[in-house]
Amino acid sequence: MTEKLIVFYNGKFMQEKNVQISPNDRGFVFGDGVYEVFRSYNGKLFYADEHIKRLQYSLSQLRIEINQMDQIIPVVHQLLEKNDLRKKEATIYVQITRGVYKRMHAFPDEKVDPTIFIRAREFTPNPYSFFKKGVKAITLEDFRWSRCDIKSVALLSNILSAQQAADCDAYESIFIRNGLLLEGSHTNVFAVMNGQLYTHPESNYILSGISREIVIHLCKKYNLSVIEEAIHEKQIPQVEELFLAGTSTEIMPVVYLNNADIGTGNVGPLTRRIQDYYRNFIEEYLERI
Numbered sequence: 001m002t003e004k005l006i007v008f009y010n011g012k013f014m015q016e017k018n019v020q021i022s023p024n025d026r027g028f029v030f031g032d033g034v035y036e037v038f039r040s041y042n043g044k045l046f047y048a049d050e051h052i053k054r055l056q057y058s059l060s061q062l063r064i065e066i067n068q069m070d071q072i073i074p075v076v077h078q079l080l081e082k083n084d085l086r087k088k089e090a091t092i093y094v095q096i097t098r099g100v101y102k103r104m105h106a107f108p109d110e111k112v113d114p115t116i117f118i119r120a121r122e123f124t125p126n127p128y129s130f131f132k133k134g135v136k137a138i139t140l141e142d143f144r145w146s147r148c149d150i151k152s153v154a155l156l157s158n159i160l161s162a163q164q165a166a167d168c169d170a171y172e173s174i175f176i177r178n179g180l181l182l183e184g185s186h187t188n189v190f191a192v193m194n195g196q197l198y199t200h201p202e203s204n205y206i207l208s209g210i211s212r213e214i215v216i217h218l219c220k221k222y223n224l225s226v227i228e229e230a231i232h233e234k235q236i237p238q239v240e241e242l243f244l245a246g247t248s249t250e251i252m253p254v255v256y257l258n259n260a261d262i263g264t265g266n267v268g269p270l271t272r273r274i275q276d277y278y279r280n281f282i283e284e285y286l287e288r289i
């Protein structure tokens with residue numbers, strides 16, 4: 001917790017240390033809530049509308065209704081101002097839970113105000129060497145629920161798998177279900193096989209990443225075909241390049257998976273191209289807004 005960080009909590013700006021979450025908040029009790037993370041560069045928000053759209057989707061799946069949705073972006077701008085982040089890189093975290101009610105599993109039968117928390121914090125991207133040289137990842141059997149399309153705050157399985165990766169000195173853990181590569185604990189996954197780019201199709205078994213969407217858009221723009229089909233773990237030895245995509249992660253090459261190199265063990269040419277396209281895309285986007 002950063003001393004003096006100003007956050008937005010249930011309609012008010014306050015120091016983060018003064019936020020008091022009720023022990024009856026359903027987010028606290030059940031993980032009954034959703035969240036979003038997006039980025040700002042020198043005060044400009046990157047792809048915020050798409051993140052808000054996904055937040056709306058997650059909320060709709062939980063049947064949480066918010067009247068102040070259009071206030072989120074103005075609040076974020078105020079947070080950037082109040083925390084002196086206008087000339088820095090920052091991540092914005094938005095969390096909405098069903099609100100405070102006595103403990104019962106089904107939704108409250110009376111109207112309850114959702115709890116809204118928004119924070120903007122300075123962000124330092126991954127070290128340049130990670131992007132240049134690539135990172136290590138591990139695979140593990142997916143033990144999550146089957147509504148991964150909802151960006152739920154209940155992230156225990158992602159936490160356990162991320163820790164398993166950390167225990168192996170790996171950057172990410174990649175989930176496998178029925179033999180198929182799904183996504184990472186906090187990223188989507190792309191693989192190159194026979195010169196073709198593959199990624200898992202949108203489904204309830206993955207979070208539909210905004211970065212994933214941008215990569216697919218860029219492939220179309222630059223006439224690179226991308227096949228939205230999952231690859232099988234048996235095909236891993238034939239994978240020539242592998243990379244992760246995520247808001248904080250950006251485009252991260254994976255050069256070592258479990259105990260073997262991916263391809264030559266170096267960052268591949270297609271991954272490099274996507275990295276460049278992605279960075280340029282961010283720059284062009286920020287210039288446009």
Ligand SMILES: Cc1ncc(COP(=O)(O)O)c(C=O)c1O
Pocket residue numbers: 183184185186187188206207208209210211212245246247248
């Ligand atoms: C499970 C999971 N998959 C994919 C992603 C990547 O999504 P995005 O590109 O929108 O950050 C995330 C991001 O947090 C995630 O948690």
